[in-house]
Amino acid sequence: MRLTDDDIAVIRHVAAHRFLRSTHIVSLLRRPNKKVLERLSALYHNGYLDRPRAQLDYYATAGSAPLVYALGNKGAALLAEQDGTSFPKVDWTWKNRDAGRVFIEHTLLVADLMVAIETAVHRVGNIALIGAVDILKAAPTSTQNAKNPWALPARIVHGGMHYDLSLIPDKIFGLDYLDLRKRSYFFVEADRGTMPVTRSHPRQTSFQQKILGYLAGSRPVNTHAQHFGIGNFRVLTVTTTRERIATMVAALKAVTNGTGSNQFLFVDRPSLLASSDVLSLDWTSGKNEAVLCA
Structure with a gap:
C-alpha cells in the first residue's frame, strides 16, 4: 500500500488519541466523508490501523455506528521510523483486543472534546493548541522525572478528615492566544455517569x-499549576446530561460554602456534539452561569 500524506496524518491522529471514531477522523482531516472511509478501510486491512474487538461485539447487537479505530502494528512501526515516536514493545493487535468497552467509551468521550477543540482552533487561526506532550516537556525536571508525571498530589481536608490522594486528569492541554500573548491551561474530566x-x-x-x-x-x-510549570488552570468536565451537571454544581457548592467556583466548567455530551464551534458553546460554570470555555 502506498501511503499518502493524509494516511500518515490519520495514523498520527489515532496514535495521539488512542481511539477515534471515523467521524472524528473526518473532522480532523477536513476531507470528504466517503474518501476518508475508503482510506480508513485500506489502512485497517493493511495493518496500519486496528478495530478494537469490543466495539464489534457491541455493535453486533446495538446496531450500526461509526467504527472505532486504534493503532495497528504497522502504524506504530511507521511512526517510530518517521517521527521517532517511542511506543511500548507490545503487540498492538492484542493490546487493542484486551481493551474493554468501558475503557474505549471513556477514551472516546475525551476524544469528543479534544477533536472539537482541535478543529475549532484550526478554524479560528489565531489560537494554537498546546498538547500534553509539549506541556510536559516544559514542566519542571522533578515532574518530568516522576514515576507518573501526570499525577497531581493533593491533601484533602473534608468531613472532619485529612487524607492524601492523587489526581490524574483524563487530558491536559493549553490554548495559546497568539495575538494576545496569553495562554490558558485546562485539565479534562470525562464523566460517563x-x-x-x-x-x-x-x-x-x-x-x-x-x-x-x-x-x-x-x-x-x-x-x-506549579507541578507543570503553568499559570492558572480550569477544569473542563464533559458528562452525560444537564441534570447530572446540576448535581455536580450542587456538589461543588456544598464544599465551597455555597459559592461555587468559576474554575470548573461543565458541558453535556449531546450539547457538545450538537455544537459547530466548542469555543462559542455555552458551558455551565461552577457558579451555575453560562460561560465560554476560552
Whole structure:
C-alpha cells in the first residue's frame, strides 16, 4: 500500500488519541466523508490501523455506528521510523483486543472534546493548541522525572478528615492566544455517569472527591499549576446530561460554602456534539452561569 500524506496524518491522529471514531477522523482531516472511509478501510486491512474487538461485539447487537479505530502494528512501526515516536514493545493487535468497552467509551468521550477543540482552533487561526506532550516537556525536571508525571498530589481536608490522594486528569492541554500573548491551561474530566457524584463517607471515590482534589491544588497554593510549570488552570468536565451537571454544581457548592467556583466548567455530551464551534458553546460554570470555555 502506498501511503499518502493524509494516511500518515490519520495514523498520527489515532496514535495521539488512542481511539477515534471515523467521524472524528473526518473532522480532523477536513476531507470528504466517503474518501476518508475508503482510506480508513485500506489502512485497517493493511495493518496500519486496528478495530478494537469490543466495539464489534457491541455493535453486533446495538446496531450500526461509526467504527472505532486504534493503532495497528504497522502504524506504530511507521511512526517510530518517521517521527521517532517511542511506543511500548507490545503487540498492538492484542493490546487493542484486551481493551474493554468501558475503557474505549471513556477514551472516546475525551476524544469528543479534544477533536472539537482541535478543529475549532484550526478554524479560528489565531489560537494554537498546546498538547500534553509539549506541556510536559516544559514542566519542571522533578515532574518530568516522576514515576507518573501526570499525577497531581493533593491533601484533602473534608468531613472532619485529612487524607492524601492523587489526581490524574483524563487530558491536559493549553490554548495559546497568539495575538494576545496569553495562554490558558485546562485539565479534562470525562464523566460517563458511572461514578457517584457524592458519597456518604469522605474517603469513598466520588466526583466530589475529585473536585476537592482540584481545589486543594488551586490558588492560593496553586500546586497543581506549579507541578507543570503553568499559570492558572480550569477544569473542563464533559458528562452525560444537564441534570447530572446540576448535581455536580450542587456538589461543588456544598464544599465551597455555597459559592461555587468559576474554575470548573461543565458541558453535556449531546450539547457538545450538537455544537459547530466548542469555543462559542455555552458551558455551565461552577457558579451555575453560562460561560465560554476560552
